[in-house]
Amino acid sequence: MQTWKSYLDSNQERFLAEFKAFLSIPSVSTLPENKGDVLNAAHWLASRMTDAGLEHAEICETGGHPVVYADWLHAEGAPTILLYGHYDVQPADPLELWQSPPFEPEVRGDRLYARGASDMKGNVLVFIHAVEAHLRTSGRLPLNVKLIVEGEEEIGSPSLPKWIEENQAKLACDYAASSDSAQISRDLPTVIVGTKGMCGLQVDIKTGGTDLHSGLAGGVVRNALHVLTDMISSMHDPDGRVTVAGFYDHVVDPSDAERQMARRIPVSGDVFRQAIGATELVHEPGWSVTECTWFRPTLEVNGMWGGFQGDGTKTVIPCEAHAKITCRLAANQDPDKIRELIRAHILAHTPSGVEASVTPLPGKADPYLMPETHPALSAADAALEKVKQAAPIHMRMGATVPVLGTFKNLLGVEMVSLGFSGLADGLHAPNESVDLGQFYAGGHIYCSFFEHLAK
Amino acid sequence: MQTWKSYLDSNQERFLAEFKAFLSIPSVSTLPENKGDVLNAAHWLASRMTDAGLEHAEICETGGHPVVYADWLHAEGAPTILLYGHYDVQPADPLELWQSPPFEPEVRGDRLYARGASDMKGNVLVFIHAVEAHLRTSGRLPLNVKLIVEGEEEIGSPSLPKWIEENQAKLACDYAASSDSAQISRDLPTVIVGTKGMCGLQVDIKTGGTDLHSGLAGGVVRNALHVLTDMISSMHDPDGRVTVAGFYDHVVDPSDAERQMARRIPVSGDVFRQAIGATELVHEPGWSVTECTWFRPTLEVNGMWGGFQGDGTKTVIPCEAHAKITCRLAANQDPDKIRELIRAHILAHTPSGVEASVTPLPGKADPYLMPETHPALSAADAALEKVKQAAPIHMRMGATVPVLGTFKNLLGVEMVSLGFSGLADGLHAPNESVDLGQFYAGGHIYCSFFEHLAK
Incomplete structure (x- = not known):
């Protein structure tokens, strides 16, 4: 038969x-x-x-x-x-x-x-x-x-x-x-x-009604790009860990068996690095490249813009600045909760006199x-x-x-x-x-x- | 007569x-x-x-x-x-x-x-x-x-x-x-x-050959916008002082007579604030609004951009990021020297594996x-x-x-x-x-x- x-x-x-x-x-x-x-x-x-x-x-x-x-x-x-x-x-x-x-x-x-x-x-x-x-x-x-x-x-x-x-x-x-x-x-x-799951949001910073002349107002008004860069910079520590309070709270560490499986992946870091076209791989201390990719959530700024982007010089103090942020979420993280934690971080890092609006981006996934x-x-x-x-x-x-x-x-x-x-x-x-x-x-x-x- | x-x-x-x-x-x-x-x-x-x-x-x-x-x-x-x-x-x-x-x-x-x-x-x-x-x-x-x-x-x-x-x-x-x-x-x-004098430069950050998928490479490669925001954020302390080493070295403090004249300016901070359309005035501790404008040099990011700026979500890790920076210089500061100090600051804040190029902007003035x-x-x-x-x-x-x-x-x-x-x-x-x-x-x-x- x-x-x-x-x-x-x-x-x-x-x-x-x-x-x-x-x-x-x-x-x-x-x-x-x-x-x-x-x-x-x-x-x-x-x-x-x-x-x-x-x-x-x-x-x-x-x-x-x-x-x-x-x-x-x-x-x-x-x-x-x-x-x-x-x-x-x-x-x-x-x-x-x-x-x-x-x-x-x-x-x-x-x-x-x-x-x-x-x-x-x-x-x-x-x-x-x-x-x-x-x-x-x-x-x-x-x-x-x-x-x-x-x-x-x-x-x-x-x-x-x-x-x-x-x-x-x-x-x-x-x-x-x-x-x-x-x-x-x-x-x-x-x-x-x-x-991984996903969530994202756009941050829009407003420090005043109009861009200002840096000769007129330099040193005495907030620059929306300075506010935003401080804010973005505050979201990771020097080792690349996300510093948003509570970000890792619900991440469950992988089992020993899972970590052992990650170690069996035969692709070396350098082969991976060359394959993706990065000049260097950097990752959270204590986790290998594969482990970071598999187990660790990320927060990335996907785009950012503000002020003058043309040729030459424009001595303007921008009153608006914008960033798009998405996170890849590890098992047990909730996209809505993570979005709320990031929103809270943004609001906590918004100086007086500055308006920060936070808008969810489409593409939420568990x-x-x-x-x-x-x-x-x-x-x-x-x-x-x-x-x-x-x-x-x-x-x-x-x-x-x-x-x-x-x-x-x-x-x-x-x-x-x-x-x-x-x-x-x-x-x-x-x-x-x-x-x-x-x-x-x-x-x-x-x-x-x-x-x-x-x- | x-x-x-x-x-x-x-x-x-x-x-x-x-x-x-x-x-x-x-x-x-x-x-x-x-x-x-x-x-x-x-x-x-x-x-x-x-x-x-x-x-x-x-x-x-x-x-x-x-x-x-x-x-x-x-x-x-x-x-x-x-x-x-x-x-x-x-x-x-x-x-x-x-x-x-x-x-x-x-x-x-x-x-x-x-x-x-x-x-x-x-x-x-x-x-x-x-x-x-x-x-x-x-x-x-x-x-x-x-x-x-x-x-x-x-x-x-x-x-x-x-x-x-x-x-x-x-x-x-x-x-x-x-x-x-x-x-x-x-x-x-x-x-x-x-x-004031003036000098400026453009910073171009490159972390790899191509933008990367945040699901593929998230957490293990440098994000050019993260590098640039850390760099920009490092250029001021929380009080708004420029932290570029040597930046204030040649600034000569105004005489008592000059500071007294600055105090005679009858425009109140609030009138000035409303006139320029800022939501709040912020300035270096120890210097009034007028004194900052008159006597203190500034460093401002005039524009910044990188990654995805369109509608919606793009889960990209940008490999390039850009900023335009100009300074208004107080008496005795040399535009070329200041530009070199900023260049040195940028290079000192460029992580391994990252390429930072620094190009002078036109408009230099003593x-x-x-x-x-x-x-x-x-x-x-x-x-x-x-x-x-x-x-x-x-x-x-x-x-x-x-x-x-x-x-x-x-x-x-x-x-x-x-x-x-x-x-x-x-x-x-x-x-x-x-x-x-x-x-x-x-x-x-x-x-x-x-x-x-x-x-």
Whole structure:
């Protein structure tokens, strides 16, 4: 009897052909001229799901680009998993930097090059291959499966929360997984267990009604830029720790196991430094570069401006100054609370006679941390270890993935991030590619993941 | 026999008519369309000088707008004074804010309204009236007089230094005076004895090759705006003193007499605060508002920028940040030295791995302070006291008047600033006006000034 393993292995050629067909549809969600392509990709996907043996495939209107839904719910008594992905892609420009056209997929060596190859059309197909492999070889899945694949992730999923809220009953599940995720390397299997939250605000400083002549008023009025620089400077200590009172109060230190995992990351500081184009890495004493990125919250001024910015000299004392600040929040920090602490810091550092107004910036998100003992995490670990023959790393990261908070808040479900993109894939960049070995392995890992989760 | 006093008094009507004719010529030096008008004003002036009895009136080419020169050199054995003024004016816009057209002079109450009425066509005529009054009543002047009236002051006198350098012999003199100056009020006669110097620089901070994603690199790279705000914040102590090492080293404290004069300024802090549109006045402990403006050097950030300045949120760690800084320098400070001290401060506050480049800004000027015991100052004092019946104040100011340094450096002569503009005249603004009482008094003061200087 054929197993899902042999089924997956013997269908690689067909899977690659389909993958290329899916990648040929330029489903760029942000460009109005690609609206029809985005819809075509949704239809292609719904049809492919049905071919795989999934049922009730549906193009769900959201007000924006549609969500594609399908399910297979015949595993009586078994748990239900909700799988999440997105079929939209980033714009391809600058086109001149692509070695082969972004929507004409091309295999070079063991990699497939096309926009969306890694982020994340390949990782969406992985679900479908896993479902198909089980159904074609044993006639059933070890658990109930629901799939939702949205078309607006690359524009910030504006329609998704409302659609999930309106479809809570339809989406009810025991577990959830997203393959919009990454592996550290082929040999270092990875589950992303934590992402940072975010909050931000704009500070506007006003010291008077008009900019003043520095010969007339120099030395006797406040300069809005001096006030703002003092304020910004007061937000970090010389070692880079955030000095806003209460900022670290709810940050839970990582466990020894987590810190040990961080130490296993094989990327040296210098390689990382060069890769990101920084002249030097600096970080909080007591925490390594990886640990800072994974575990420590940050406060960054993203932009600042005031006064004269033209050529030459203008001897003006600016009466207005502005800064935009965002924080990346570690697990257990609350974006609203952090925003209030920063506001309080700003007001406490506003001298008399100065008006400081503080406006929230959009983009608020909760941090996310998968509970260490969650059965879905154990199942992902087991599947990775089985296929990759190595103990997986539980990785956190500095970036924000709002969809994790959305699922937790609206469906009450934890979400395993188990995907197969790699650091060298050039996501969002020209010549995006995917390691085909990782793409094929993905089907095996999800097949095994389903089995472990059903146990 | 008619005296210069009665001559000046009995010719007021004619002086007013001439003043209006001079003001009707729109000699706006910055506007190409007024180039002919500027030249017309120069010719009008040369002709008026000759009418007054001055000799050798000449339109001197400078490469830009011409200098008008004239002299009367028949006071053998007496000293020679060089009088300085300018006949160009600021643009008149915004026109809709003028109550009467800017180049159609109109008397309302005891004031004459027109562009240039106060800055400084009236103050140029004052010289001519004084010369004419002496010559018509006694047939001679008590001292030798040379007049130069330039046409480029309102655009920064770009041609003047070179022209003076090329005409040093022609301009040789014992004393110099400028009536491009002001009185505190009608009742508080004033000689401006000190003006501030200036220097400036731009700081450009670079922390890496590209802006970075705060989720990727947050907490482990330097943020150029954090570096710059720390740097700027380090330049003042909490009391507003400049902390750049050596900044105050060459500042000479004012004499008790000077501090007493500063205390006689009748403008209260609150009136000044409201007039300039500041919400609060703040100043160095131990120095009053007036004393800070007069005696204390300043360091101001005139503009600053970096990172994202658009609407909404961009979670970027900026790799570049920029600031423009200028200083107003007190007497005895050297602009080049101060610039070097600030550069050293910036470099000392540049963390490892960060590139700070420091570029001089144009507009360098020496501070100017008239020696307290200079005979020209005593003569100005005596003339003011005689006409105004009150002891004059020796005032310094926060603004920079480069022409004072130009005369001192190129002709080796100190310059008395004795002019009759007032704080309420709206210089450079719509509805510029002059107090006609001050205009008429100006002739008396210069007649007396000549006599005292000749003693």
